[in-house]
Amino acid sequence: MKFLKLFLVVYLVMLPVSALAGKAKTIEELAAMYDSSSCKECHAEIYAQWEQSHHARSLMGVLGGLFMTPLAMKGKTPFSPDSPEEATIDTFPCFKCHLPQARVDADDAFAVDYAKALLAQDKARLGKLRITCIVCHNTKAIIHKRSEGHPEAGVLYGSKEIADHGDKIFKKVKKSSIMDHAIMCGQCHGMGPNLEFENPVQCATLYGSYQHNYLSKGGQKQCQECHMKKVDGLADHLLAPNWNDLDGTKKLLQDAISLDVDTVGYDWLLKSKDHKPMVVVNTRINQNAGHRIPDG
Amino acid sequence: MTAKSTDGKEVYNTERHYHPQATDCRSNKMLYGAQVKTQYIRDTSLQPMETKSESFEIFLPEGVRTVDVKVSLRYEIWKPDHNIIITEFNKTVSLDR
Numbered sequence: 001m002k003f004l005k006l007f008l009v010v011y012l013v014m015l016p017v018s019a020l021a022g023k024a025k026t027i028e029e030l031a032a033m034y035d036s037s038s039c040k041e042c043h044a045e046i047y048a049q050w051e052q053s054h055h056a057r058s059l060m061g062v063l064g065g066l067f068m069t070p071l072a073m074k075g076k077t078p079f080s081p082d083s084p085e086e087a088t089i090d091t092f093p094c095f096k097c098h099l100p101q102a103r104v105d106a107d108d109a110f111a112v113d114y115a116k117a118l119l120a121q122d123k124a125r126l127g128k129l130r131i132t133c134i135v136c137h138n139t140k141a142i143i144h145k146r147s148e149g150h151p152e153a154g155v156l157y158g159s160k161e162i163a164d165h166g167d168k169i170f171k172k173v174k175k176s177s178i179m180d181h182a183i184m185c186g187q188c189h190g191m192g193p194n195l196e197f198e199n200p201v202q203c204a205t206l207y208g209s210y211q212h213n214y215l216s217k218g219g220q221k222q223c224q225e226c227h228m229k230k231v232d233g234l235a236d237h238l239l240a241p242n243w244n245d246l247d248g249t250k251k252l253l254q255d256a257i258s259l260d261v262d263t264v265g266y267d268w269l270l271k272s273k274d275h276k277p278m279v280v281v282n283t284r285i286n287q288n289a290g291h292r293i294p295d296g
Numbered sequence: 297m298t299a300k301s302t303d304g305k306e307v308y309n310t311e312r313h314y315h316p317q318a319t320d321c322r323s324n325k326m327l328y329g330a331q332v333k334t335q336y337i338r339d340t341s342l343q344p345m346e347t348k349s350e351s352f353e354i355f356l357p358e359g360v361r362t363v364d365v366k367v368s369l370r371y372e373i374w375k376p377d378h379n380i381i382i383t384e385f386n387k388t389v390s391l392d393r
Contacts (some may be wrong), residue, residue, distance in 0.1 A: 061374065070331065077332065079331060146353070191336055199331075200320075202330055202335075203330035205316070214345070247379055249371075249380055254383065255300060257369070259369045261387075263365055264364075265390055265391040266391060272350055276355055277391050279299060279353075279356065279391075281352040282350070282367055283349070283367060285314075285342060285353075292343055293314075295316070
């Protein structure tokens with residue numbers, strides 16, 4: 001009996017806080033668990049930037065498209081279930097980056113609810129699921145889990161420590177080892193095919209490009225230096241580009257890409273007495289971003 | 297890129313596409329969609345800190361000695377007709393002095 005008590009105590013201590021709270025079974029439950037709307041009370045500017053970002057609509061692509069819909073449709077992808085009732089978390093490998101909290105804090109009942117919402121194209125409900133402040137500043141803030149432990153409940157992680165954060169739930173901010181490093185972004189803006197799934201999934205390869213084809217040329221900037229430039233002393237959480245903002249994206253592209261063109265018109269003497277009127281256009285596209293373009 | 301004669305007739309039109317291209321490794325058919333892409337088979341994208349150079353030779357039809365050249369660099373988002381024009385170049389090029 002004494003051993004059983006000890007086992008129970010140890011077992012309960014080892015359980016993550018999320019397990020005690022239970023896993024989300026619906027879209028609304030998961031959205032509530034990761035709701036960051038209280039952050040805007042003190043961080044209004046950052047919150048407003050984030051609301052315009054793709055992180056705030058991570059399940060929707062350009063112009064609001066629900067790109068995961070084929071995964072919920074019978075026969076459309078290797079992951080698709082025969083019916084939405086048979087959906088599981090593994091039906092949606094894209095959760096790995098587009099909704100990381102689903103792999104941590106949701107169970108298969110959530111996947112069923114999500115599949116049904118996709119088939120119904122219910123953007124109002126699906127739009128509640130976002131990569132919120134908590135995802136980056138808690139869930140994804142620690143990658144050295146064996147060295148530093150798992151992210152703690154009630155703690156946020158940032159680029160600097162704040163002993164008294166002043167929030168009712170997240171009372172302190174600890175310094176993350178990676179928050180201002182490229183690997184923070186590289187967790188999702190990835191390396192290449194994701195081979196841990198039962199079928200390969202290849203989405204973003206941007207961090208691979210950064211590692212192998214930018215650093216090798218002497219580039220030393222972190223992702224945050226270009227994509228989270230300081231605005232009034234604070235990192236811009238728009239995390240541009242916002243593909244729905246064509247003017248803003250155009251400016252970003254123009255900062256990274258330039259085009260030089262030279263032309264000449266002449267009569268080319270291909271062979272004796274056979275002049276060919278010709279115009280030659282020489283183009284040079286210069287690219288100074290820290291990764292291939294396009295990528296994601 | 298296009299070239300038009302002074303009467304507006306198009307005498308040249310070509311495109312270059314710069315992007316990584318993938319298959320599912322089960323056929324040689326190029327595919328879009330993360331859930332099916334498996335491996336890049338070709339990568340023509342713009343690489344960091346590199347210059348992509350092209351030289352286009354436009355042989356003019358008989359009687360045409362002057363053309364209006366237009367080079368447009370675009371970023372396609374999601375589909376070809378939804379794009380951003382990053383920059384454009386326009387110049388009249390003549391073979392005659």
